[in-house]
Amino acid sequence: xxxxxxxxxxxxxxxxxxxxxxxxxxxxxxxxxxxxxxxxxxxxxxxxxxxxxxxxxxxxxxxxxxxxxxxxxxxxxxxxxxxxxxxxxxxxxxxxxxxxxxxxxxxxxxxxxxxxxxxxxxx
Amino acid sequence: xxxxxxxxxxxxxxxxxxxxxxxxxxxxxxxxxxxxxxxxxxxxxxxxxxxxxxxxxxxxxxxxxxxxxxxxxxxxxxxxxxxxxxxxxxxxxxxxxxxxxxxxxxxxxxxxxxxxxxxxxxxxxxxxxxxxxxxxxxxxxxxxxxxxxxxxxxxxxxxxxxxxxxxxxxxxxxxxxxxxxxxxxxxxxxxxxxxxxxxxxxxxxxxxxxxxxxxxxxxxxxxxxxxxxxxxxxxxx
Numbered sequence: 001x002x003x004x005x006x007x008x009x010x011x012x013x014x015x016x017x018x019x020x021x022x023x024x025x026x027x028x029x030x031x032x033x034x035x036x037x038x039x040x041x042x043x044x045x046x047x048x049x050x051x052x053x054x055x056x057x058x059x060x061x062x063x064x065x066x067x068x069x070x071x072x073x074x075x076x077x078x079x080x081x082x083x084x085x086x087x088x089x090x091x092x093x094x095x096x097x098x099x100x101x102x103x104x105x106x107x108x109x110x111x112x113x114x115x116x117x118x119x120x121x122x123x
Numbered sequence: 124x125x126x127x128x129x130x131x132x133x134x135x136x137x138x139x140x141x142x143x144x145x146x147x148x149x150x151x152x153x154x155x156x157x158x159x160x161x162x163x164x165x166x167x168x169x170x171x172x173x174x175x176x177x178x179x180x181x182x183x184x185x186x187x188x189x190x191x192x193x194x195x196x197x198x199x200x201x202x203x204x205x206x207x208x209x210x211x212x213x214x215x216x217x218x219x220x221x222x223x224x225x226x227x228x229x230x231x232x233x234x235x236x237x238x239x240x241x242x243x244x245x246x247x248x249x250x251x252x253x254x255x256x257x258x259x260x261x262x263x264x265x266x267x268x269x270x271x272x273x274x275x276x277x278x279x280x281x282x283x284x285x286x287x288x289x290x291x292x293x294x295x296x297x298x299x300x301x302x303x304x305x306x307x308x309x310x311x312x313x314x315x316x317x318x319x320x321x322x323x324x325x326x327x328x329x330x331x332x333x334x335x336x337x338x339x340x341x342x343x344x345x346x347x348x349x350x351x352x353x354x355x356x357x358x359x360x
Contacts, residue, residue, distance in 0.1 A: 097185055098291045101193035104181045
């Protein structure tokens with residue numbers, strides 16, 4: 001890996017760490033969700049400062065062309081993050097639905113007990 | 124304990140809801156009616172209020188299943204014995220409510236008004252027919268119960284059934300179909316069908332239009348598979 005490229009990748013890794021911490025400080029992301037991204041940023045830093053790590057890992061895994069191992073690992077991490085987020089979105093959807101229904105029922109009850117609405121017909 | 128609540132989920136049904144409500148009022152004086160206004164952007168709510176129905180208004184559109192489930196929650200809190208879900212688009216015949224009540228009184232948990240048992244003028248396209256036939260087969264094979272119209276919106280439910288549906292995570296967002304029925308039959312709920320009179324929509328657009336059916340069919344197959352897997356795991360431990 002050339003010197004310029006290493007500097008660029010190092011810069012990207014550092015920016016990622018700074019970005020995640022910035023988001024944490026501004027409360028735009030919570031600590032739990034920031035962990036994945038910090039790990040990702042850390043991985044970039046490791047590979048840029050110690051490029052040999054990738055080559056060693058590739059040899060150990062029997063991969064002939066080391067960058068493909070990097071791609072494989074990156075895609076796996078991204079897929080994991082996406083799956084995790086889908087799980088969270090599903091849970092949130094269920095909770096929002098539950099809250100919406102309860103809120104609507106409470107509101108209806110309040111209108112009735114405050115006497116704003118007249119007694120409903122039994123039809 | 125109060126007797127029976129008719130739940131009408133309504134999303135932008137200003138052109139149909141008045142007729143539906145007056146039709147129900149005409150033939151059923153002693154039943155309570157709840158219109159669940161599912162975030163309509165038209166005058167559905169105002170018309171239902173003017174017709175003196177109870178109206179449960181959701182702050183935004185939750186979808187058919189979400190609206191129905193809100194109605195079930197209400198029915199649980201208010202202590203109803205039965206609920207009848209009735210469409211707000213004028214497809215269902217108020218006269219069928221009587222039959223549903225009789226069948227619920229006999230101890231059935233889920234009473235389905237079927238479009239395919241002789242009465243009614245409902246015509247389905249070839250694709251829809253094939254899809255329904257596949258779902259029928261799956262229901263029969265997995266539960267041994269014959270259900271001809273698993274997606275019917277005209278259903279009566281016992282308190283045991285709608286209490287179960289009312290709990291968080293126990294009812295789908297969109298359309299309850301063969302998946303929900305299989306789950307209920309396997310859990311020991313008694314399901315029965317009767318021939319219902321289902322008319323064509325009077326106004327507005329059906330909710331099963333466009334390219335969605337294909338996506339819906341695949342989603343339903345997966346959903347059924349999940350229900351079967353879930354019951355298998357439960358049985359084992």
